[in-house]
Amino acid sequence: MLTITVSLDDVVLQRAQEDAAREGTSLSEFIAKTVEQRVGRPTLPQSEAMKRFLAGPPLHVLDANGKAPTRDQMYDDD
DSSP, rough: OOOOOOOOOOOHHHHHHHHHHHOOOOOOHHHHHHHHHHOOOOOOOOOHHHHHHHHOOOOOOTTTTTTOOOOOHTTTOO
16 A cells, blocks of 8 residues: 655645545545545456356256365376
8 A cells, every 4th residue: 555645725625634534544545445436446357267267057067965075086197
């Protein structure tokens, strides 16, 4: 998280401090929340490969009892 300096008009600052106090938060938290509401939260882009994988058919790896195979069963060369 970065620290920034913001210049505000005295009246705007006072109103922001009052609103923050009413919400029980610090001025910093109040400003951060207000900016986040305005611009939104960033989303992490999925790689194209991950999108294709998630859109593909389901992988059926569980047996009839709902158990996943052991490592030895998966890599058995018999």
